[in-house]
Amino acid sequence: MSNHANxxxxxxxxxxxxxxRIRFSGKVVIRLVAILLALLVDALFIxxxxxxxxxxxxxxxxxxxxxxxxxxxxxxxxxxxxxxIGIALAPxxxxxxxxxxxxxxxxxxxxxxxxxxxxxxxxxxxPVLFICMFVSAVVLGALWGLIPAAFKAKFGTNETxxxxxxNYVAIKIVSSFYNKWRGTASALGKxxxxxxxxxxxxxxxxxxxxxxGITVIVTVIMVFLMYAYLKYTKQGYEIAVVGESVNTARYAxxxxxxxxxxxxxxxxxxxxxxxxxxxxxxxxTISATTAGGNGFTAIIVAWLAKFNTFYMVLISxxxxxxxxxxxxxxxxxxxxxxxxxxxxxxxxxxFILGSEFFIHYNLVFRGKKKEG
Amino acid sequence: xxxLIAWLVRTIAFGTIIMYGALGETLTEKGGNLNLGVPGIMYxxxxxxxxxxxxxxxxxxxxxxxxxxxxxxxCGISASMLGGLIxxxxxxxxxxxxxxxxxxxxxxGKGVANFFGAYMLNGKIATQTNVYHVFHxxxxxxxxxxxxxxxLFGHGFMVYAAIILAILMNHFLKRTRAGLNLRAVGxxxxxADASGVNVMRYKYLATCIGAGISGLGGFCxxxxxxxxxxxxxxxxxxxxxxxxxLVIFSTWKPLSAIWGSYLFGLLYWLYQFLPSILGLTVSxxxxxxxxxxxxxxxxxxxxxxxxxxxxxxxxxxxLGLAYFREDR
Numbered sequence: 001m002s003n004h005a006n007x008x009x010x011x012x013x014x015x016x017x018x019x020x021r022i023r024f025s026g027k028v029v030i031r032l033v034a035i036l037l038a039l040l041v042d043a044l045f046i047x048x049x050x051x052x053x054x055x056x057x058x059x060x061x062x063x064x065x066x067x068x069x070x071x072x073x074x075x076x077x078x079x080x081x082x083x084x085i086g087i088a089l090a091p092x093x094x095x096x097x098x099x100x101x102x103x104x105x106x107x108x109x110x111x112x113x114x115x116x117x118x119x120x121x122x123x124x125x126x127p128v129l130f131i132c133m134f135v136s137a138v139v140l141g142a143l144w145g146l147i148p149a150a151f152k153a154k155f156g157t158n159e160t161x162x163x164x165x166x167n168y169v170a171i172k173i174v175s176s177f178y179n180k181w182r183g184t185a186s187a188l189g190k191x192x193x194x195x196x197x198x199x200x201x202x203x204x205x206x207x208x209x210x211x212x213g214i215t216v217i218v219t220v221i222m223v224f225l226m227y228a229y230l231k232y233t234k235q236g237y238e239i240a241v242v243g244e245s246v247n248t249a250r251y252a253x254x255x256x257x258x259x260x261x262x263x264x265x266x267x268x269x270x271x272x273x274x275x276x277x278x279x280x281x282x283x284x285t286i287s288a289t290t291a292g293g294n295g296f297t298a299i300i301v302a303w304l305a306k307f308n309t310f311y312m313v314l315i316s317x318x319x320x321x322x323x324x325x326x327x328x329x330x331x332x333x334x335x336x337x338x339x340x341x342x343x344x345x346x347x348x349x350x351f352i353l354g355s356e357f358f359i360h361y362n363l364v365f366r367g368k369k370k371e372g
Numbered sequence: 373x374x375x376l377i378a379w380l381v382r383t384i385a386f387g388t389i390i391m392y393g394a395l396g397e398t399l400t401e402k403g404g405n406l407n408l409g410v411p412g413i414m415y416x417x418x419x420x421x422x423x424x425x426x427x428x429x430x431x432x433x434x435x436x437x438x439x440x441x442x443x444x445x446x447c448g449i450s451a452s453m454l455g456g457l458i459x460x461x462x463x464x465x466x467x468x469x470x471x472x473x474x475x476x477x478x479x480x481g482k483g484v485a486n487f488f489g490a491y492m493l494n495g496k497i498a499t500q501t502n503v504y505h506v507f508h509x510x511x512x513x514x515x516x517x518x519x520x521x522x523x524l525f526g527h528g529f530m531v532y533a534a535i536i537l538a539i540l541m542n543h544f545l546k547r548t549r550a551g552l553n554l555r556a557v558g559x560x561x562x563x564a565d566a567s568g569v570n571v572m573r574y575k576y577l578a579t580c581i582g583a584g585i586s587g588l589g590g591f592c593x594x595x596x597x598x599x600x601x602x603x604x605x606x607x608x609x610x611x612x613x614x615x616x617x618l619v620i621f622s623t624w625k626p627l628s629a630i631w632g633s634y635l636f637g638l639l640y641w642l643y644q645f646l647p648s649i650l651g652l653t654v655s656x657x658x659x660x661x662x663x664x665x666x667x668x669x670x671x672x673x674x675x676x677x678x679x680x681x682x683x684x685x686x687x688x689x690x691l692g693l694a695y696f697r698e699d700r
Binding site: 016017018098100151155156157158160161162164165166167168169172173175176177179180296297299300303304337339340341342343344345346347349350353354356357360361 | 406408458461462465466467468469471472473475476477478479480481482483484486487490604610613616617620655657658659660661663664667668670671674675678679687691692696698699
């Protein structure tokens with residue numbers, strides 16, 4: 001009879017239970033295991049497809065960032081905008097506002113900067129020029145964030161789809177100006193090449209003379225500022241409440257529409273600011289690829305870091321490291337190319353995304369006794 | 373007149389690409405999954421289709437072109453569905469965030485296609501398979517009729533298959549029990565679950581089959597539109613986002629996706645044909661602004677539908693949300 005009773009209670013082989021909480025060390029272990037597994041899968045991929053020794057490929061990848069001081073500093077150039085966009089997205093994501101439009105917001109910022117560089121440089125003194133470049137970038141970036149936010153606040157328009165479409169509007173506007181300024185030349189060279197007006201001055205970073213020093217310094221400062229804004233200010237708290245539950249926020253007397261618009265103004269303005277830093281600091285020119293997909297990658301950075309800007313530092317650096325590493329292996333091995341970076345990055349992201357599950361849920365196998 | 377015909381032919385060929393992309397994504401989104409990996413899936417479909425036909429062609433002395441086309445279709449669809457499976461496993465079983473997973477899939481798909489594509493190219497800029505003849509085959513007697521011949525009958529079978537697929541999908545979503553259940557899953561997952569619908573199975577099937585259909589968009593781009601030529605490309609990514617735009621533009625209705633896709637195609641190629649038809653010369657900076665119109669129109673449609681709040685035009689209510697039965 002007892003046998004019969006056992007059959008009546010049909011217990012699945014494995015079931016999923018939500019964890020109450022998880023220790024910090026548990027989170028770290030799960031994430032590390034995920035990254036190690038991903039590296040293992042990537043190693044298998046390298047071995048099977050190319051027949052190369054994965055260890056030596058990984059060593060070459062490591063050299064891509066850490067091989068020489070110059071490479072490391074160049075990595076910082078690529079890392080700073082990615083991180084800064086991630087920081088810009090943090091308040092929006094914390095509010096559960098899916099700003100997929102960072103690419104467009106950065107491009108509009110870059111556009112604003114370039115406009116002032118082209119038309120303002122002949123008539124402005126240097127300080128005025130920089131101020132105008134900055135203002136123009138921030139205003140255009142903020143505008144690109146404001147439009148979808150206003151529609152979301154007023155009509156509940158789906159912001160994921162709205163911001164996504166705004167990217168392509170920005171891309172086409174930028175290509176239009178690119179083609180206008182390019183004229184009959186095959187490509188648009190550096191803006192203000194003769195006068196270098198609107199270029200950041202070169203400064204010495206770790207022994208390398210580069211014009212993007214300001215970008216790196218500003219980015220590091222923003223890591224702290226945004227962390228403090230989200231954690232210790234009233235506005236940051238309001239963002240967190242709206243993100244947790246819109247109804248709770250309303251009940252607590254928070255004007256949800258106002259918070260959405262204000263937060264997206266900040267998010268868009270910071271993206272626009274990134275565009276300013278990229279154009280004035282590292283590119284000194286503009287094209288439809290000025291944002292270079294960072295606007296999309298930064299979404300992954302901001303989400304995986306769970307809006308914590310210090311985690312973003314690590315994740316964005318990991319992604320930059322992979323990019324630099326892939327460029328390095330592409331030039332060292334004949335049968336690997338740049339796109340290996342996308343595959344390796346994709347696999348690592350899949351594993352990290354999958355590992356989130358084990359942070360939030362527990363698997364209980366059949367026959368295991370219930371914990372008290 | 374010739375210009376007008378060329379414009380319409382280009383429009384329909386272009387529209388077909390994004391129609392497949394949008395139809396697949398519509399099916400996926402009806403199940404409540406917002407898959408932003410459409411560009412990646414289209415890369416997978418396009419490249420695998422090409423690779424299947426190309427490898428078959430170079431390994432056999434006398435390749436049978438129809439067989440090559442079948443191999444290409446099987447490879448293209450299964451690779452796209454595999455991409456969809458990765459996405460499904462992460463978002464449905466492991467409940468990862470859909471937007472982020474989709475974007476990661478876009479990066480991954482583009483990487484896979486261009487990485488392995490470089491092997492096929494073997495140092496060349498571009499390489500071609502002859503299988504495109506099969507995809508271009510039409511009925512010559514009909515295609516020779518002046519004007520309507522080339523415009524209506526001058527295309528390969530993929531163009532007509534897309535229209536049939538849209539009609540079938542409309543019927544499936546509106547008139548069958550399975551379609552109704554799928555929509556219930558996308559609108560209110562918990563209610564569907566409570567009424568006995570197997571949520572997991574519906575979500576998995578909709579997402580994987582949807583990915584297979586979306587992948588056909590990339591497939592058409594490479595093997596039909598691009599005459600079977602593979603070259604390292606960023607173009608498919610833009611097409612993928614345009615397909616996502618089309619889903620919104622058509623307000624999640626397969627039948628609207630038919631004319632919507634042709635409208636997008638017409639607008640996309642407007643810059644090349646309209647000025648020459650009217651005898652104007654237009655500088656390149658304006659062509660970009662014209663190419664912007666599909667996106668602007670989509671934004672306008674999205675805004676208007678959200679302002680008017682007509683219930684049949686809204687996105688699926690549970691779109692983008694992970695489902696866990698024990699969550700309350």
